[in-house]
Amino acid sequence: MKSERLCLIFGILFLLFPVHSYAATYYVSPTGNDESAGSSSAPWRTLQHAADKVIAGDTVMIRSGVYAGFRAKSGGSPGLAITFKSESGASVVVNDTGPDAWHGSLINIEGYNWWVLDGLEVTGAPDNAGIDIREADHITVRNCYCHHNRKWGIFTGFAEYFTAEYNECAYSTIEHGIYHSNSGDNAIIRFNTCHHNNGCGIQINADPSMGGDGISSNCTVTHNVLYENGFGGGSAINLASVRDSLIANNLIYSNHAGGIAAWDDDQGVEWGSKNNTYYNNTVHMPSDGRWAINLKNGSTGSKVYNNILIHENAARGGLEIDTSSLAGFSSDYNILTQASVDELTMSLSAWQDNYSQDAHSLSQTAGQNFVSPGSDYHLLATTLAIDAGSPLPEITDDLDGNARPQGAGYDIGAYEFVAPSCPPCSEDEVELTNVTFPTGIPCECVGTISITIGSGVIIPNGATVIFRAPIVAIKPGVSIQQGAVVHIRQ
Numbered sequence: 508m509k510s511e512r513l514c515l516i517f518g519i520l521f522l523l524f525p526v527h528s529y530a531a532t533y534y535v536s537p538t539g540n541d542e543s544a545g546s547s548s549a550p551w552r553t554l555q556h557a558a559d560k561v562i563a564g565d566t567v568m569i570r571s572g573v574y575a576g577f578r579a580k581s582g583g584s585p586g587l588a589i590t591f592k593s594e595s596g597a598s599v600v601v602n603d604t605g606p607d608a609w610h611g612s613l614i615n616i617e618g619y620n621w622w623v624l625d626g627l628e629v630t631g632a633p634d635n636a637g638i639d640i641r642e643a644d645h646i647t648v649r650n651c652y653c654h655h656n657r658k659w660g661i662f663t664g665f666a667e668y669f670t671a672e673y674n675e676c677a678y679s680t681i682e683h684g685i686y687h688s689n690s691g692d693n694a695i696i697r698f699n700t701c702h703h704n705n706g707c708g709i710q711i712n713a714d715p716s717m718g719g720d721g722i723s724s725n726c727t728v729t730h731n732v733l734y735e736n737g738f739g740g741g742s743a744i745n746l747a748s749v750r751d752s753l754i755a756n757n758l759i760y761s762n763h764a765g766g767i768a769a770w771d772d773d774q775g776v777e778w779g780s781k782n783n784t785y786y787n788n789t790v791h792m793p794s795d796g797r798w799a800i801n802l803k804n805g806s807t808g809s810k811v812y813n814n815i816l817i818h819e820n821a822a823r824g825g826l827e828i829d830t831s832s833l834a835g836f837s838s839d840y841n842i843l844t845q846a847s848v849d850e851l852t853m854s855l856s857a858w859q860d861n862y863s864q865d866a867h868s869l870s871q872t873a874g875q876n877f878v879s880p881g882s883d884y885h886l887l888a889t890t891l892a893i894d895a896g897s898p899l900p901e902i903t904d905d906l907d908g909n910a911r912p913q914g915a916g917y918d919i920g921a922y923e924f925v926a927p928s929c930p931p932c933s934e935d936e937v938e939l940t941n942v943t944f945p946t947g948i949p950c951e952c953v954g955t956i957s958i959t960i961g962s963g964v965i966i967p968n969g970a971t972v973i974f975r976a977p978i979v980a981i982k983p984g985v986s987i988q989q990g991a992v993v994h995i996r997q
């Protein structure tokens with residue numbers, strides 16, 4: 508009887524822990540000890556010790572504290588990545604080189620594939636990068652805050668299938684926020700914020716002079732927000748020898764060198780950035796910036812659609828191209844005031860007439876387009892950009908993740924205009940909490956028995972709301988702002 512029960516227990520355990528899962532979870536803590544087991548109750552002390560011990564499929568959970576960096580000593584495999592991750596809610600700061608550091612970088616993954624770094628703050632690299640990835644494929648860096656590193660926040664060289672997402676890369680002293688270099692293909696760089704880097708926000712430079720095939724192909728750079736980069740030159744998004752890639756839904760403003768630039772890294776027109784698509788970006792250049800989009804040195808086959816390309820300097824403008832890049836070029840449905848060919852600046856109408864481009868494009872100012880230029884680049888309800896874009900099957904959402912199109916068609920720019928709508932607020936007994944009513948359209952809430960307006964309900968200035976019920980109760984914590992119109996009716 509006893510053995511039967513044991514068999515039953517083992518059977519249940521077997522179901523709970525299938526035999527194919529060899530992945531272990533280890534823990535690292537500032538109060539830990541590298542002689543310990545690395546368990547939750549007996550964590551390790553250093554990231555390097557963890558990196559020395561892990562194998563494919565393992566996860567290292569890192570507790571709040573300040574750490575030296577580490578160098579990878581093993582790799583994962585498909586479906587069994589090695590993950591270094593901050594424990595939920597933990598603040599993990601890596602601010603020093605570890606004992607095995609290379610290149611003056613803090614975290615090195617070199618020569619090993621399939622890693623995930625998640626939720627780390629990485630700062631103060633003395634020479635190269637906060638996170639330094641070389642000859643390593645299928646590496647993902649996510650939710651990391653890389654700042655005040657000497658050259659780069661995140662760097663890759665000869666890395667295929669690299670993903671950078673939801674990172675903030677800021678204050679790189681000499682160069683770029685994210686630098687994907689040396690021929691790596693199939694990079695995904697999305698939902699990152701890069702700001703106050705001396706050079707580029709995001710640079711993909713295939714470095715044709717450095718070996719490999721010298722071309723980065725099939726990359727996507729989407730949903731990034733890039734501002735206050737380029738004090739020392741470069742572009743918010745800089746592309747050198749990049750091909751067949753998608754640059755879309757990026758918001759680029761207040762950058763002091765280029766907006767989006769595509770070129771050949773000075774290696775000759777055969778290394779231009781060719782056959783790339785630039786869709787639904789919003790680029791607002793300050794008066795000291797270069798052109799919003801700049802296509803040079805054999806950057807042929809570019810498609811430029813649905814972008815807002817506004818410049819505050821009347822001597823410059825939205826789109827600059829040279830004759831070596833005109834083959835296969837097409838451009839339309841943009842907000843654009845001036846263009847330039849071989850550094851000869853012309854009005855939108857001259858560009859349309861002489862180069863047969865941008866037939867449906869429009870000229871508008873920042874003030875005519877944006878809720879608050881410099882801080883909020885959502886579209887005003889009155890801008891001509893709404894529903895004036897071209898339908899682009901590749902673009903299914905906007906920078907906020909809202910589906911495109913909304914309303915009658917695709918909008919121009921990184922944000923699709925979402926018309927205000929009233930919250931659902933009608934049933935027999937209505938109870939409202941944590942609801943903000945929209946401005947600009949009247950809302951009516953009907954309760955056949957009662958309506959209770961509870962905490963967190965906000966009725967802002969400009970809103971009009973009718974509450975219609977036999978009993979209407981207003982509880983504490985309701986905000987009815989000056990200028991709001993509220994009717995209570997039976």
Ligand SMILES: [Ca+2]
Nearest residue numbers: 690692720722
């Ligand atoms: Ca390549």
Ligand SMILES: [Ca+2]
Nearest residue numbers: 894913916918
């Ligand atoms: Ca629309």
